[in-house]
Amino acid sequence: MKYQEVRAEFDRDTISVYQAYNKNIALPAIKSNKFEKPFSFNRMTWIKPSFLWLMERSNWGNKSNQEYILKIKLKREDWEKALSMGVLTDPDKLVYSSGYEWDKLFKEAKVHIQWDPERSLKGGKLQERTIQVGISRHLIEEYNDQWISEIVDVTPLVKKISLLRKAGKYKEAKRLLPLEKKYPLKPEIEKSIGIR
Structure with missing residues (x-):
């Protein structure tokens, strides 16, 4: 596994992200x-293909206002379009020629790309990093109206895995996790979002 790579559950037509x-x-x-409202169409929304990263962030659906875990199936062409428009949230020297270039691109970006430590089933930080993608208010209507193929409530699954974790039954819990594997991307997209 590379230090930074997109890993996700996907099929021929869609990729799954979580919120x-x-x-x-x-x-x-x-x-x-x-x-629909009260969902905000006026600010950036962050989507994450890593199930375990969102579990850590939402404390397995126990944080206030994060009680429902949604699996959002996006059309793959739209996911790839978003990545191709993305600008990293920090001025990676291997991607941008200067801090000035990055700053200019970042201010105009409709999509933000951030890499965070991947998480284990026990919640620990891993060496590998996982992607989260910020869809700006300039694209959010398109995201909502055109990119989404299906929204699935995975909250019952989250609760089931969480109970197994609390009982120390990690082997059983692991069997229920979504099967995430390396997502294939064009080399130019990989380069532009800092995959290495």
Whole structure:
């Protein structure tokens, strides 16, 4: 596994990303396969293909306003389009020729790319880093109306895995995790988002 690479659950047409919300946002989204108010269309929304990263961030759906875990299936061409528009949240010297170049691109970016430590089933930080993608308010309507193929409530699965973890049954818990593998990308996209 590379230090930074996109790992995700995906099939021929879609890739799965995760978000955590309260019931006022989650329940209408599950029902209609798209987000509705009170979901904010005026600020950046962050999507993450790593199930375990979001589990750590949301404390397995126990944090306030993060009680529902949604698996959002995005069309692969739209996911790749987002990555191709992405600008890293820090001025990686292997991607940008100067801090000035990065600053200019970042200020105009419709998509932000951030790499964070991947997490283990026990919650520990791993050496590998996982991607999260920020969709700006300039693209959020398109994301909601065109990119989403399906929104699935995986909260019951999260609760089941969480209970197994608490009982120390990590082997059983691991069997229930989504199967995430390396997502194939064009070399130019890999280079532009800092994959190495």
